[in-house]
Amino acid sequence: MTIALDQPAIDGAIDDASIGAAGIAEPFTGESDFPAPWGSRSNLRITGVRSIVTAPEGIPLVVVRIDTSEPGLYGLGCATFTQRWHAVAAYVDEHLARLLLGRYPGDIEDLIRLSRFSGYWRDGAVDNNALSGIDLALWDIAGKRAGMPVSELLGGRVRAAADTYIHASGRTFEETAQHAAALRDEGWRHIRIQVSQPGRGGYGAAALESPLGNRAGAPNAHGWDVAHYLRQTPQLFAAVRHELGDSVELLHDVHSRLTPKQAVILARSVEEFSPYFLEDVLAPEHWDRLPEVRASSPVPIAVGELATSATAATRLVTSGGVDFIRCHISTIGGLTPARKLAAVAEAHGVQTAWHSPGDASPIAAAANATLDVTSPAFGIQESHVFSDAAREVFPGTLAIEGGWIRPNDAPGWGIDFDEKAAARFPPSLSRHDVWAASVRGPDGGLIAP
Numbered sequence: 001m002t003i004a005l006d007q008p009a010i011d012g013a014i015d016d017a018s019i020g021a022a023g024i025a026e027p028f029t030g031e032s033d034f035p036a037p038w039g040s041r042s043n044l045r046i047t048g049v050r051s052i053v054t055a056p057e058g059i060p061l062v063v064v065r066i067d068t069s070e071p072g073l074y075g076l077g078c079a080t081f082t083q084r085w086h087a088v089a090a091y092v093d094e095h096l097a098r099l100l101l102g103r104y105p106g107d108i109e110d111l112i113r114l115s116r117f118s119g120y121w122r123d124g125a126v127d128n129n130a131l132s133g134i135d136l137a138l139w140d141i142a143g144k145r146a147g148m149p150v151s152e153l154l155g156g157r158v159r160a161a162a163d164t165y166i167h168a169s170g171r172t173f174e175e176t177a178q179h180a181a182a183l184r185d186e187g188w189r190h191i192r193i194q195v196s197q198p199g200r201g202g203y204g205a206a207a208l209e210s211p212l213g214n215r216a217g218a219p220n221a222h223g224w225d226v227a228h229y230l231r232q233t234p235q236l237f238a239a240v241r242h243e244l245g246d247s248v249e250l251l252h253d254v255h256s257r258l259t260p261k262q263a264v265i266l267a268r269s270v271e272e273f274s275p276y277f278l279e280d281v282l283a284p285e286h287w288d289r290l291p292e293v294r295a296s297s298p299v300p301i302a303v304g305e306l307a308t309s310a311t312a313a314t315r316l317v318t319s320g321g322v323d324f325i326r327c328h329i330s331t332i333g334g335l336t337p338a339r340k341l342a343a344v345a346e347a348h349g350v351q352t353a354w355h356s357p358g359d360a361s362p363i364a365a366a367a368n369a370t371l372d373v374t375s376p377a378f379g380i381q382e383s384h385v386f387s388d389a390a391r392e393v394f395p396g397t398l399a400i401e402g403g404w405i406r407p408n409d410a411p412g413w414g415i416d417f418d419e420k421a422a423a424r425f426p427p428s429l430s431r432h433d434v435w436a437a438s439v440r441g442p443d444g445g446l447i448a449p
């Protein structure tokens with residue numbers, strides 16, 4: 001892992017003698033413990049694999065760069081697990097690089113299977129984010145070699161652009177409604193609404209400082225209270241609908257804090273306001289109960305942000321547990337598993353809503369947009385408006401115009417990475433891990449994020 005500018009690519013051994021008479025390379029026969037299992041149609045080889053961590057918005061982002069034997073041809077991938085970035089960087093640099101050096105970068109599927117199976121135990125968030133960095137970088141190389149955006153490698157677009165949703169929040173219903181109205185006036189058509197909660201539970205809104213009225217003697221008088229939340233959320237929807245009418249679609253993120261029965265109670269309480277979907281109603285520990293929750297819910301259910309494998313996400317789709325599948329694509333392993341998941345969703349009438357906040361880098365945002373415009377299963381895309389600093393570090397970062405996002409036409413992802421600029425934004429331990437384990441109930445008990 002590096003955050004410095006001048007670290008050279010790792011040299012990989014390329015055995016010129018292995019290149020056959022017709023320009024067809026024979027299997028790599030160097031010192032690698034993981035020799036290529038077959039020849040390749042060119043002698044292009046992977047010569048460097050390394051991670052770089054940068055935080056232009058204060059959120060550590062893990063980038064993987066793969067260099068090749070062709071001067072100037074490299075690929076960039078996103079491996080961002082912002083709460084555990086040290087572990088992912090070491091995984092890439094210390095464990096995966098040696099598997100890949102000397103291999104032909106066009107064998108993406110084999111290289112990902114090799115990376116995955118070599119660990120024997122697999123499908124954790126650290127594992128799959130590391131694999132995503134490799135996977136997305138290899139797809140970037142494939143696009144650059146073909147002179148095509150990755151969207152064309154996947155078969156081309158089925159839509160011109162992807163519609164997105166953005167977040168509105170406030171300390172009161174009125175503040176949230178005013179924020180949502182301002183966003184509507186900017187052109188957004190899908191708005192996720194949240195309001196301050198006791199106990200730092202507001203999803204972007206400020207924490208509610210004053211304790212609720214019935215907390216005398218409570219160990220944590222400022223804690224998050226599920227009964228209060230269940231009474232308050234339909235009032236939030238009512239206030240925003242009163243302000244905005246039917247001019248926008250409304251969404252809401254539960255952040256996994258409910259039991260299955262509470263999720264059904266919430267869904268029925270907001271039915272009259274026609275939400276576009278309720279996001280992450282149950283924690284992953286309880287996903288087996290999602291089919292019954294969805295069957296009893298009058299509004300669409302969107303789950304999957306915390307899936308740490310395509311296998312788990314696929315089960316959500318095939319079990320009938322979701323109307324929208326919304327994974328963080330680097331945490332399920334990158335484009336290769338995500339495009340298969342989108343195909344399963346398409347076959348089951350489930351729509352996609354890929355997770356994409358500030359802890360997905362602009363490279364991952366480009367991969368999301370590519371999936372969005374190439375998959376018939378697309379439903380909606382979560383948006384993040386990147387700062388000028390992020391745009392400087394990642395030239396080519398996609399813009400969202402009037403709520404619409406579209407991938408670049410440039411080869412690969414069309415996103416570059418300025419390591420000199422990146423070095424100005426060194427990472428520190430993420431505040432996200434504080435956020436993820438800081439919501440407690442009135443009794444002091446920790447609430448799952």
Ligand code: MG
Nearest residue numbers: 253279280305
């Ligand atoms: Mg969410």
